[in-house]
Amino acid sequence: MKKEFVVIGLGRFGGSIVRELVAQGAHVMAIDSTSERVDEYAQIATQAIVADTTDESVIKSLGLWNFGHVIVAIGENIQASILTTLILKELGVSQITVKAQNDYHEKVLRKIGADYIVHPERDMGIRIANNMMSSNVLDYLELSDEHSIMEIKASDRIAGYSLIDLDIRAKYGINIVGIKRGEAIMISPSPEDPILLGDVLLVIGADVDINRFVKKALQD
Known part of the structure; x- marks a missing residue:
């Protein structure tokens, strides 16, 4: 139906x-x-x-x-x-x-x-601003006033390292809940799997923590 x-x-x-x-x-x-x-x-x-x-x-x-x-x-x-x-x-x-x-x-x-x-206009404005501030941020979905899900492109700074190596949850208080690799999508990726250059990380957490991760771990 x-x-x-x-x-x-x-x-x-x-x-x-x-x-x-x-x-x-x-x-x-x-x-x-x-x-x-x-x-x-x-x-x-x-x-x-x-x-x-x-x-x-x-x-x-x-x-x-x-x-x-x-x-x-x-x-x-x-x-x-x-x-x-x-x-x-x-x-x-x-x-x-x-x-x-x-x-x-x-x-x-x-x-x-x-x-x-x-709020389509507001949400689109936030999405565009995030994309302009960092070439690594591909998309953005607001969950609340302070929390979001972002699609973030992996840079050479983290390529080759696993989630265990990066210790992202402990350092930044955010979670990688999925990885897009070409046409494949890995939900709840294994902590031991290495991140490859060009992978798209699906990140969830507080906006301030995600932005801190983007600035320190991804941008030059």
Whole structure:
């Protein structure tokens, strides 16, 4: 059975979610208050509907509580985002992901019960900044305000050494939970296996500790 999603708001963020979910074989109902955006996704989404989701009767008529996951990707209209999320929550939608515009918006969304909150612009900014600060940092995923997972490319400073040799956990307080080597991915790598030049280390820990590791162990 294909997974079913609703995406409300078809700007760049919401539209990209629709395209990717459909590409992965999901059923997607795409909703926006603007007919031009809906027309753009009429041939992409399973259903594309013009609707005002701040109207409870509209959400009820669409039966959105029957979907397992609703993504509220409304852009600049914070009030519409909050009202839509509140109505969805009161109608019993099991999972609601909401795009937050700022920290204040996030606080309100948490108070009304949004299950997942994303900051695409902020997160992309952090990712770009990390990539610019170090050529070794390939990607970044924020877990909390102070902890992250990073993909870090191994340099010649650590190539040839094993995790035991480097003693990374004791020295830096971080964990290497995986190693990408070409197309292969090693989960929970053996402490005795040597790291090769060009390996991509999947590192988890506090941001301050990861950055300390990158600066001392990887950068020239």
